[in-house]
Amino acid sequence: SQTIHQWPATLVQPVGSPLSLECTVEGTSNPNLYWYRQAAGRGLQLLFYSVGIGQISSEVPQNLSASRPQDRQFILSSKKLLLSDSGFYLCAWSGQGNSPLHFGNGTRLTVT
Amino acid sequence: AQSVTQLDSQVPVFEEAPVELRCNYSSSVSVYLFWYVQYPNQGLQLLLKYLSGSTLVKGINGFEAEFNKSQTSFHLRKPSVHISDTAEYFCAVSDLGSNYKLTFGKGTLLTVNP
Numbered sequence: 161s162q163t164i165h166q167w168p169a170t171l172v173q174p175v176g177s178p179l180s181l182e183c184t185v186e187g188t189s190n191p192n193l194y195w196y197r198q199a200a201g202r203g204l205q206l207l208f209y210s211v212g213i214g215q216i217s218s219e220v221p222q223n224l225s226a227s228r229p230q231d232r233q234f235i236l237s238s239k240k241l242l243l244s245d246s247g248f249y250l251c252a253w254s255g256q257g258n259s260p261l262h263f264g265n266g267t268r269l270t271v272t
Numbered sequence: 273a274q275s276v277t278q279l280d281s282q283v284p285v286f287e288e289a290p291v292e293l294r295c296n297y298s299s300s301v302s303v304y305l306f307w308y309v310q311y312p313n314q315g316l317q318l319l320l321k322y323l324s325g326s327t328l329v330k331g332i333n334g335f336e337a338e339f340n341k342s343q344t345s346f347h348l349r350k351p352s353v354h355i356s357d358t359a360e361y362f363c364a365v366s367d368l369g370s371n372y373k374l375t376f377g378k379g380t381l382l383t384v385n386p
Contacts, residue, residue: 166315194373202378203362203376203377203378203379204316204362204374204376206373206374206375209373219373250315250316252315252316260306260318260321261306261316261318261374262318263308263315263316263317264315265313265314265315266313266314266315268313
């Protein structure tokens, strides 16, 4: 069966420090991969999605970037964190065709 | 572009009572519709989905939802809730062929009281 791993679960970082969140999927090949951010009372905002290695689409301009160095690995990064980057970050994958999203357990990021 | 409106940010109910969580969407094309549940500090879990066919969709944990195209709604229902159903519920929509980029509502916090 397919599983998705996301780490770390929680992270506290000072303003101006770099960020790297990692997400890996097992048990499937060529998944679509997604990064969402969840802010209290604001639902989920799609940040990036990827349909293949090296293919990244950005949905909103921001201080973050994403990379997909391997088929089942998706990384969310920042060179310098802002206070406004705090939030709950969720990685997700989907298969091709009529396949829903499957989410990881999320990373709660607090920028201080 | 599509949008999703969840009309209630919080819904408190008593255990064993029925519940309906409302969801309306707007889109200029045909859509897929989903309901997800999120327990505290966890990711989202798929409850049910509507892709095509029967407008009444049954999901996990006794939940069901009905797609109403004329009213652009996809309300979630359960005839008798349990304490363990306390969670946040998200409605989501994607356009056909959108590569499964979901647009989510802001969520409804369901609190089941004893």
